Amino acid sequence: MELLKPYKLGKLELRNRFVMAPMTTYSGENDFHVSSEELLYYEARSKSLGMVLTAATSINEQAQAFDKQITLKDDRYIPTMAVLAKVIQNQGAKAVVQLHHGGRMNVPALYKDQSNIVSASAIKAPREGLATPRALETEEVKQTINDFVKATERAIKAGYDGVELHGANTYLLQQFFSPHSNRRSDQYGGSLEKRMRFAVEMIQAARACIEKHATKPFVLGYRFSPEELETPGITISDTVAFVKKLKTLPLDFLHISLGHYKQTSMRDQADKKPIVDYIQEALNGEIPLIGVGQIETLKDAEDALQSGYDLLAVGMPLIADPDWVETIKQGGLNKVVRPTTLPRPLFDRLYKNRQWFAKRGYTFELE
Template identity: 45%
Template sequence: MVDPKLIGGRTPVGPSAVAAPRDGAATPVALTTEEVEGMIGKFGEGVRRAIQAGFDGVEIHGANTYLIQQFYSPNSNQRTDEWGGSRDNRAKFPLAVLDITHKMVRQYADDAFIIGYRFSPEEMEVPGIRFDDTMYLLEKLAARGLDYLHFSVGATLRPSIVDTQDPTPLIEKYCAMRSDTLAQIPVMGVGGVVNAADANKAIDSGYDLIAVGRATIAYPDWTDRIAAGETLELFMDSTQREVLSIPEPLWRFSLVEAMIRDMSMGESKFKPGMFAEKVQDDVNELVINVSLETDRIADIELASGPSQDVEFVTSFEEIRTRILDANTPHVDAITGATSQSEAVKKAVSKAMLKSSKALAAEEGTDPNETKSVDVVVIGSGGAGLAAAIHAHDEARAY
């Protein structure tokens, strides 16, 4: 469900007047039957515009609790008309969006135009979408024709978020359950692919295609680096935003912000003490107590949060152990608990920065003082000129 402040303060619409189960979520206005039909037409117009703009395909976003998933979900769709109720009725909206997509392709494009469909395999809510429900919908979509399917998960090999006792990756369940018709459609995976080994493991597990997001933000030349056999770490220096041409809103997006390291802290010492940091994951506001000694992270405690949630506490203890063992917040997130992991990592990073600045102030030094350096740019190609301009703009000597 969209935050009203992102749409000019207006109230969002949805299949039913049911707020998402998270703090502060707005209650949407239920679409009328006529508005549902009109919304399907708007999806069609979006496809037409994409075709006329020169795109080679579209991906229907039926995932991440957006409108299409909301219509299929028994949690957010509590309608009693033809668009709600039974599983078949709840499937009508995503199927109608696919139908109008095909109609626009026939009218404005040709057979080379690609149609994909992205889906979230499960919902944690009760009632909510379960994996059997997803397979049911995917079979219906496949019968109408798709060029690919796209798993929307935090990690390519993520297991169930509902049946947490089953460690089987959902992609393996998908491959075992799909029909011959569904098996003809390539399936794409996403989440946690940084190096070639990550991609190869995902392909070996059943994916035909791999999507790479954060790694290509940190490394715009990611494909060249992987082809050259490099092993990469998923982080960016705090000074790299302009060099990487990352827009400010994306730079501050939680999953991207978690990759940012202040490289000037590499040799920092800390003022010993405990720092209470407020952070937010997808659902909860958390208070994390971070204890630091002069040269290490001493402890991490959950001061406020869902402490009675066994799954949450288990994931918290795992990310806590990873950070303490590595003595850095820059560790891999917990599969199936990405948002929670990134929130804990952010809390530790904030505490480290505060502690480092407190020590600098205590010692009478300026923690924000820019160190004087000489920069020598070798080469006058595009990269060299860009480096020289950046150095000049940042008032460095070169």
């Protein structure tokens, strides 16, 4: 079966095409170091996957979006992040850190000084409980790119196999690409091309950093969301133009964030063409594409591979079942979320918001 055969991603050899989707755990230590509960959580899930994408990892003091979010904002986090890399790699999976800045999505309560909630422009996200961000000065934009690059260098020093730049799910990189949150008039906004510049410069600078510092294969990927609902907002046609640009850049993979791997447009309900078809027409197979979204059974996985993805990322099924790959190989599926296999803060958070998982048919077991 193609899915379970080794796959070459850039210069990395993955033992199969299954990837753990990046998932925030809310379970770091109070000082943002990786906790022992998180190490156990990743260890249990790494043993049959090709690659593990870590939880979103903050890159500077203005980046933190979640409580107890892990970080690479400073050299002093390298040793504990290195332990996480080793834990994943010891189980035979490649370890890739997702680098993240929350921008205007940052929870205000996490910031004493609200001027540290920043974005492309001073436009509040249309969600309750968030603050109006401060627009980054042009020099600060360059500094933020540099902070992503410094975090990439730390990921190399910590022994990771790559980084994924988190350009999806409404966070800072997406905020620069979005015509809703980016109303800038400097070189980082104003036209579609200029809205791409933040990501483009970051990718080029991260690659230069990898070439300078990496002593073993180290991949660079970019995650994106193809649309957003705001008006104005990112459309599929914007994303097609973006993907055409991205494929000219030194990336080893792209990762599309979708609720379902065969999802069609949210903005244009009459459009029945799966988004992956638009992306693949633009990509032309030139860069490997990771798909995600409701891949739960072996049949789903085979179908997703046929749909045009090269690697398959899996989220909720791995929350419920650390042995998900083995389970589906045997034709099973476990949709019960148990506290014994998750860091306690993660379990509590998911249980509190259990409607999210319930909509997908997951139930919760208490103790």
